[in-house]
Amino acid sequence: MSTAPEQPNIPEKFLSPYDPNKVESRLYAAWEDSDFFNPDMCVKKGITRADAKPFSIVLPPPNVTGTLHLGGALMVTIEDILVRYQRMRGKKTLWLPGTDSAAIATQTRVEKNIQKAEGKTRHDLGREELLKRISAFVEENKATILKQFRGMGASLDWSRYLYTMDEQHYRAVMEAFIRMYDAGLIYRGNRIVNWDPKGQTTISDDEIVHEERDAKLYTFRYAKDFPIPIATTRLETKVGDTAVAVHPDDERYKKFIGKEYDVVFCDTLIHIKIIADESVEKDFGTGALGVTPAHSHIDWEIADRHNLQRPQVINEYAKMMVEGRLKGKKVAEAREEVVSWLKDEGLLEKVEDIKQNVATAERTGAIIEPLPKLQWWVNVNKEFVIPYSDIPGIASGATTTLKEVMRKSVESGAVSFVSERYERVYYHWIDNLRDWCISRQIWFGHRIPVWYKEGEMKVQIDSPGAGWEQDEDVLDTWFSSGLWTFSTLGWPDKTSDLTTFHPTDVIESGYDILFFWMARMILMSGFFLGQVPFRTIYIHGLVRDENGRKLSKSLGNNIDPTEVGAQYGTDALRMGLIVGNTPGADFNFNPQKVGAYKKFANKLWNITRFIFSETEGVTVNNMFSEFTPDDQALTKRRNELMTDITRDMENYRFYLAAEKLYHYTWHEVADVILEESKTIFAGEDADAKASRAQFLLHTLRSLLIALHPFMPYVTEEIWQDSPFKRDERPFLMVEQWIE
RNA sequence: GGGCGAUUAGCUCAGUUGGUAGAGCGCCCCGUUUACACCGGGAUGGUCGCAAGUUCGAGUCUUGCAUCGCCCACCA
Numbered sequence: 001m002s003t004a005p006e007q008p009n010i011p012e013k014f015l016s017p018y019d020p021n022k023v024e025s026r027l028y029a030a031w032e033d034s035d036f037f038n039p040d041m042c043v044k045k046g047i048t049r050a051d052a053k054p055f056s057i058v059l060p061p062p063n064v065t066g067t068l069h070l071g072g073a074l075m076v077t078i079e080d081i082l083v084r085y086q087r088m089r090g091k092k093t094l095w096l097p098g099t100d101s102a103a104i105a106t107q108t109r110v111e112k113n114i115q116k117a118e119g120k121t122r123h124d125l126g127r128e129e130l131l132k133r134i135s136a137f138v139e140e141n142k143a144t145i146l147k148q149f150r151g152m153g154a155s156l157d158w159s160r161y162l163y164t165m166d167e168q169h170y171r172a173v174m175e176a177f178i179r180m181y182d183a184g185l186i187y188r189g190n191r192i193v194n195w196d197p198k199g200q201t202t203i204s205d206d207e208i209v210h211e212e213r214d215a216k217l218y219t220f221r222y223a224k225d226f227p228i229p230i231a232t233t234r235l236e237t238k239v240g241d242t243a244v245a246v247h248p249d250d251e252r253y254k255k256f257i258g259k260e261y262d263v264v265f266c267d268t269l270i271h272i273k274i275i276a277d278e279s280v281e282k283d284f285g286t287g288a289l290g291v292t293p294a295h296s297h298i299d300w301e302i303a304d305r306h307n308l309q310r311p312q313v314i315n316e317y318a319k320m321m322v323e324g325r326l327k328g329k330k331v332a333e334a335r336e337e338v339v340s341w342l343k344d345e346g347l348l349e350k351v352e353d354i355k356q357n358v359a360t361a362e363r364t365g366a367i368i369e370p371l372p373k374l375q376w377w378v379n380v381n382k383e384f385v386i387p388y389s390d391i392p393g394i395a396s397g398a399t400t401t402l403k404e405v406m407r408k409s410v411e412s413g414a415v416s417f418v419s420e421r422y423e424r425v426y427y428h429w430i431d432n433l434r435d436w437c438i439s440r441q442i443w444f445g446h447r448i449p450v451w452y453k454e455g456e457m458k459v460q461i462d463s464p465g466a467g468w469e470q471d472e473d474v475l476d477t478w479f480s481s482g483l484w485t486f487s488t489l490g491w492p493d494k495t496s497d498l499t500t501f502h503p504t505d506v507i508e509s510g511y512d513i514l515f516f517w518m519a520r521m522i523l524m525s526g527f528f529l530g531q532v533p534f535r536t537i538y539i540h541g542l543v544r545d546e547n548g549r550k551l552s553k554s555l556g557n558n559i560d561p562t563e564v565g566a567q568y569g570t571d572a573l574r575m576g577l578i579v580g581n582t583p584g585a586d587f588n589f590n591p592q593k594v595g596a597y598k599k600f601a602n603k604l605w606n607i608t609r610f611i612f613s614e615t616e617g618v619t620v621n622n623m624f625s626e627f628t629p630d631d632q633a634l635t636k637r638r639n640e641l642m643t644d645i646t647r648d649m650e651n652y653r654f655y656l657a658a659e660k661l662y663h664y665t666w667h668e669v670a671d672v673i674l675e676e677s678k679t680i681f682a683g684e685d686a687d688a689k690a691s692r693a694q695f696l697l698h699t700l701r702s703l704l705i706a707l708h709p710f711m712p713y714v715t716e717e718i719w720q721d722s723p724f725k726r727d728e729r730p731f732l733m734v735e736q737w738i739e
Numbered sequence: 740g741g742g743c744g745a746u747u748a749g750c751u752c753a754g755u756u757g758g759u760a761g762a763g764c765g766c767c768c769c770g771u772u773u774a775c776a777c778c779g780g781g782a783u784g785g786u787c788g789c790a791a792g793u794u795c796g797a798g799u800c801u802u803g804c805a806u807c808g809c810c811c812a813c814c815a
Contacts, residue, residue, distance in 0.1 A: 017777065210813080217815085232815055245815095284814045297813060359813065370813080421743060428742070428811065511810085546751060548808090580752050580762080585744080586809085588751055592764050599777040610774035653755060659762070674774075 010612050011721040018605035020569030020598075023717045028150055031716075036734050037157045039092045047734045048092050055091040056501035057083060057534075058485055059149075059156060060509045060517070064099035064163060065106055065141040068148035070543045070551060070589060071510055073561035074581070076152040077574045078540060078654065079508050083155055084709040085649050088737040094501050096488050097149070097156040099142060101164045103445035103477045104199070104363060110134045110444075127443050134444050138165075148562055153570050153712045155733065160497075162488050164480055172487035173446045173480045174461045176528065181459050183384050185402065185527075186376060186438070188450075192293075192300040193373045193437055194359070197318040198366035201441040202375060204476060205434065206516050207362045215356035219286060219349045220342050222272060223263040227256050229349055231285025233356055234295075235342070236334035239268040239322050240313035243291040245302055248276035250287055266341045267324025268313075275306045294372050310372060318369050331369070376439040376448060376473070378402070380523075389530035390414075396530065405526035406430050406519060415522065418538045418652050419584030422514065429515050438476045445474030482520035485533040507534040511584070514539065538652055541586035543577075548588050564594055571711035572597035578710065579658045600662060601714045604707070607670055608718050611700050614681050615693045620701070620723050624694040626687065631695040634673065638664075638699055645706055646739045658710050665703055673699075697723070708732050 035041035042048040057079060062072060079095060087093040110133055111122050122130045142163075149156065162169055180186045193202040219231045228244055246253040256274045263270055279302065280289050293303035293310035303310055313322050320326040325341065326334045342348035359368040380402045388396045392412035394405065407430055409415050410423060417423050439448060448471040451458045458464050480487075485504050489497040503525070507518060518537060525533035544550055545557045552558060565573045568591075576594035581587045627635060641664055648657035673696075680692045701724045708715040712733065719725055719732035729735055 014774090017775080208813095210811095230815080234815080281814060289815050292815095296815075298815075354814090357813070368813095425743070425810070432811075542809095548751085576763095582753080590751055590764075593751080593762095595777085596763055599775095602777045603775065606775035606777090608774085613774070648755075651755075655753075656755065659753070663762075670775085671779075675779085678774095 010609065010616075013721065014605065014609040014612065018569075018602045018714055018717075020571065020601070020713060021566070024151070024153070024570055024713050027713055027716055028153065031155065031731065031733055032150075032158065034731060035159075036087075036731060037095070037155050038159050039094045039157070042087070042734065043092065047729060048087075048090060052090055052092045054094070054500050055083075055086040056094040056096070056504040057506045057508065058096045058488055058504055059098060059154075060507075060513075061098035061100040061164065061481075061484065062145050062149075063102040063105060064138050064145065065102070065109070066145055068145060068152070068561055070559050070561050070577075071540075073152060073565075073573065074540055074543055074577045074587070075508060075510070076149060076154050077577050078538065079506075080152070080154050080712070081574075081578070081654050081709040082506060082508070082538075082652075084712060084733065085737065087155070087733070088705065088708070088735060090736060092500070094160070095154070095156050096160050096162075096501075097146075097154075097158060098162040098164070098484070098488060099145065100481065101138070101444065101477070103474065104201070104440070104442060106134060106138065107442050107444040108199070108363070110137050113137075122443065130443055151562065151565060151570065153574070155712075160488065164477075168490070169480065169483075169487050170446060172483050172491055173475065174449050175492045176479075176483055176524065177449055177475065178459055178461070180378065180527065183527075185379050185382055185384060187379060188374065188376050190372055190374045191377065191435075191437075192295075192297055192370050193375055194361075195316060195369045195371050195373065196361040196364055196366050197316065197369055198364040199361060199442075200316065202373060202437055202439065203361055203363075203368075204437055204478070208359045208368060209362050210357040211360050212355055213358045215354055215358075217285065217352045217354045218339070218342075219351075221347050221349070222261070222265050222270070224345075224347070226261060226263060226272075228253060228274070228288045229286045230288045230290040231350075232290055233354070234292075234331075234335070235338040236320065236326065236329075236331050237292045237295045237313065238290055238338065239265055239270060239320075239326065240292045240294050240311050241265075241270055241272060241290045242293060242303070242308045242311065243273045243275050243306065245275050245277040245280050245289045245291050246287060247280045247282045248278065250280075250282050253288060266326060266338050268322045268326070271309070273306075273308070275302075275308075277302050277305065295370050297370055300370075300372075312372055314369055314371055316369075316371070318367075375437050376450075376471075376475075378436040378438055378479075380406075380433055380435055386527070386530055389526075391526060391530065391532060394526075394530075402523050402527060403430060403433060406433075406522050409522045409526055409532045414532045415534065416536055418536060422511065422537070422539055422584065426514070426519065429519065436476075438479045439471075439473040440476055441473055443474065445477065446480055447471070447474050478516055478520050481517055482524035483528070485521055485525060486529060491528070502529070502533075503531050504534045506536045506538055508538040508540065510542065511539045512542075536652075539584045540581070541584060544586055544588050546588050546590040546592075548586075559589065559591070564591060568594045568598040569601055569713070571601050571713050575600065575658060575662070575710060578654050579662065581655050583652060597662075600666065601711060603666055603670060604703070604711075604714060605718065607665070607674065607703075608700060608722075610674055611696045612722075614677065615697055618690075618693045618697065620697045621694055622698075624691075624698075626691060627695065628688050628691045631691045634695060635698070637668075638702060642702060642706060642738050646737070649709075654710075657706075661703070661707055661710070665707070669699060669703070700724075702738050704732060705735055705738055708735075 043050050083095040114120055196203050215233045217231055217233055218235055219229055221229050257276045260273045291299045291302050293299050293308055294312045315321050318331050320329045320334045383399050383401055386400050391409055392414055393408040394400050449461045450471040451464050451468040453468045486502050489502055521533040525531055572594050575597035645657045677692050680688050704715045704719055716732045
C-alpha cells in the first residue's frame with residue numbers, strides 16, 4: 001500500500017476503504033467493556049449526571065431458541081437509535097434485554113425432536129425428564145440470538161439481562177397470580193374454552209386464526225313431529241342440543257316458546273326447550289338456532305341466560321362421546337353419519353354450499369373444538385379496589401375493573417400511540433374482551449401455584465406438605481409477559497430500579513402482538529403498580545420483500561439480516577431498514593438500498609480523510625469566531641439542520657432524520673462544500689483557509705454525532721482517531737448531542 | 740358485517756403545521772483516477788388513483804367514487 005508522503009499524520013486506516021468487518025466486533029466489545037450500556041456506570045464515571053432524567057425501554061424479549069429475522073433487526077435498529085440518541089442527550093438511559101421461553105413453541109419443537117430421534121412422546125418421558133431436555137435445548141441455543149443482537153450494535157445493558165424462566169421472573173409471576181387470586185380476579189371455572197385437539201391444550205381467543213372454508217349448511221328437523229326446522233353446519237354437535245332459540249318477535253315461532261320436547265336424535269335422547277333470545281337473527285337460515293351449550297361460545301352464553309343443561313358430546317380428541325352409531329367417531333365422520341341418518345329418516349330438508357370462517361389454532365393449524373373445561377380465568381369485568389393509582393381518571397382507593405384500567409390508561413393520554421390510528425383498534429379490542437383463560441395444558445412454563453388434597457385447595461408457591469398435589473397446568477405465556485416492564489426491574493421487591501425506571505418511556509414492537517402483549521402489560525402494570533407500563537407505543541409494520549410479499553421460508557424469499565449485515569455492514573443494514581420506513585406502516589425491504597448505504601458509510605469515511613488531510617496541524621477551536629461570510633452562512637444552515645434533526649428525533653421521525661442527514665452529508669457537504677474548499681485551500685487567502693478549516697472540522701464533528709444513532713460503527717471508528725475525542729468521554733457513544 | 744390503511748418518476752418508497760414535486764435503484768450522455776469508481780457533472784422521467792369542494796394557493800384539508808391490502812367479528 002502506498003502512503004502518500006504529503007499526508008504523514010493522517011491515521012493510515014483512512015487511506016483504504018471503510019471495511020465494516022474489520023471494525024464491528026472490535027468496537028462492540030470495546031463498548032461493552034466500557035460498561036457505558038449500563039446507566040449506573042455512566043453516572044459513576046461522570047458521563048451522566050446523577051440527577052439526570054431517566055429514559056428506559058425494555059426489549060421485547062425474543063424467543064430464546066430463535067434466530068434473528070428481519071423484523072427483529074428492524075426492532076433492534078429502531079430501539080437502538082432511540083436509546084443512543086437519549087443517552088447522548090444526557091439521560092440516564094436503560095435498555096433492558098431479555099429472552100422469552102416461548103413455552104408452547106419451544107416445547108413443541110423439543111417434543112418433535114425427541115419424537116424423531118427416539119420415537120417417544122412426552123408422556124413416555126414424563127414431566128421432569130421433558131423439562132430437563134427442554135432446559136438443555138434452551139442452553140444450547142440461546143447463545144445464537146444474543147450474539148445476533150450484539151451484532152446489530154444494540155447498546156443493551158447486559159448486566160440486567162433476564163430470561164423469563166429465571167428465578168427473579170418466576171417469583172414475580174407466582175406473586176402476581178397469588179395477589180390477583182386474593183383480589184378475587186382469578187377464578188377457577190368450568191367454562192367453554194378454545195380447545196386445540198392437536199396441541200392438546202386450551203388457547204386464548206388471540207391465538208386463533210379464522211380461515212375461510214367451503215362448508216355445507218344443513219336444514220333439518222330433530223324429529224318428524226318437531227315444529228321448527230333448524231339450520232347448522234355442525235350436525236354432529238346436535239346430539240348435544242338442549243334448546244332451540246328463536247327471536248322473541250318472530251311471528252312464525254312465537255306460539256312454540258316455552259314448549260319442551262323429548263326426541264331421539266341419531267340414537268341419542270335429547271331434551272329440547274324452545275326459548276326466545278334476542279341474539280338470534282330472524283333472517284338467517286330458518287330463523288331458529290339449535291343451541292349446543294357445550295360446543296359453541298354463543299350457545300354457552302345463551303345457556304347462561306336460560307339456565308340450560310350443557311351436556312358434553314365431543315372429547316379432547318375431537319371424537320364423539322355419545323353412545324350409539326356416533327360413538328367414538330371423529331367429528332367429520334360423525335357429521336356424515338348424521339347426514340345419512342337424517343336422509344334415512346326423511347328429516348333432511350335442504351343442503352346449501354356456503355363459505356364459512358373456521359377457527360383454527362395459529363400454532364398447530366388444527367380446527368378448534370370449543371368445549372367445556374375446568375380452567376383458570378382472569379375476570380376482566382369484576383370490580384376491585386385499586387389501592388394506589390397514577391392513572392389519570394382512576395383515583396387511589398377507587399373501585400374499578402381491569403377493563404377500565406386498560407381503557408383509561410390510553411383514553412387519558414397516559415399511554416399514547418406514535419401512530420394514532422392504532423388507538424381506535426385498541427379500544428375496539430378492549431370492548432370485545434372476554435374473561436381471559438390463563439391455564440395451559442403443557443408442561444414447560446410457570447406452573448400454577450395451586451395445590452389440592454382431598455377436595456381442599458390452597459394457593460401458594462410451595463407445597464403445603466405431604467399428600468398435596470400441584471395443579472397440572474402452566475400459565476399462559478402472556479400472563480408472565482404482561483409483567484415484563486416491572487418484573488425485569490426487580491418487582492415484587494421495591495427496588496431503586498423500579499422507582500427510577502418505571503413507567504418505562506417507550507415500548508416498541510410489531511402490530512402483530514399489540515393485543516397479546518401490550519394490552520396485557522397495561523392490565524398488569526395498572527393492577528399491580530397503579531401505573532402505566534410505558535408512555536409511548538411505537539408500532540412498526542411488517543417487513544416484506546422488495547415486492548411487498550411476506551417474507552417466508554416456504555416462499556423462498558426469506559432474508560437473513562445477519563448475512564446482509566456481513567455483506568454490507570451493520571450500519572448500512574440499519575440505514576436500509578430505517579430510511580423510508582414510516583412508523584406503523586408495512587415496509588418493503590430492498591437489499592439494493594442497503595448497498596447504497598454501504599457506499600454512504602465509505603463516503604463519510606472519505607470525507608473524513610479529505611478534511612483531516614486539509615486541516616493537518618489545525619487545532620479544533622470550538623470558540624472560533626473569525627468565519628468568513630460564506631462560512632457563517634454555511635454554519636447557519638448546518639445549525640438549522642441539526643435543530644431540525646433533533647425535532648425529528650424527538651417525534652420519532654427517524655426515517656426523516658436519517659434521510660436528511662444522508663442528503664446533507666453527500667450532496668451538500670461532499671458534492672458542494674468540499675469541492676469549493678479545494679479552491680480555497682489552493683488559494684492565498686489565509687483567513688479564508690483558517691475559517692474553512694474550522695468550519696469543516698465543526699461540520700464533521702456534528703455529522704458524526706448526529707449520524708451515530710443510525711450508524712454507530714463507522715461514526716465511532718472515525719471518532720476514535722479524530723481530534724474530537726475527549727479524555728473524559730472515551731467514546732462517541734457517550735458524547736453530547738448537538739441541538 | 741364493522742373498522743383501518745394505501746394509491747406520488749420504469750421499480751420500491753419519502754414528502755413532519757397547505758406555499759413552484761424528492762430519495763434509492765434502473766436507464767442515457769459526459770467527465771475524472773492525488774478525499775472517494777463504494778466517484779463526479781448532466782439528461783430523461785410524474786395531469787401526485789378519479790371527481791367535486793374549501794383556499795390567493797391543495798400531493799398535503801373536506802366529501803364522494805374506484806382499485807388493492809390489512810385487522811376485528813363463531814350468520815348458527
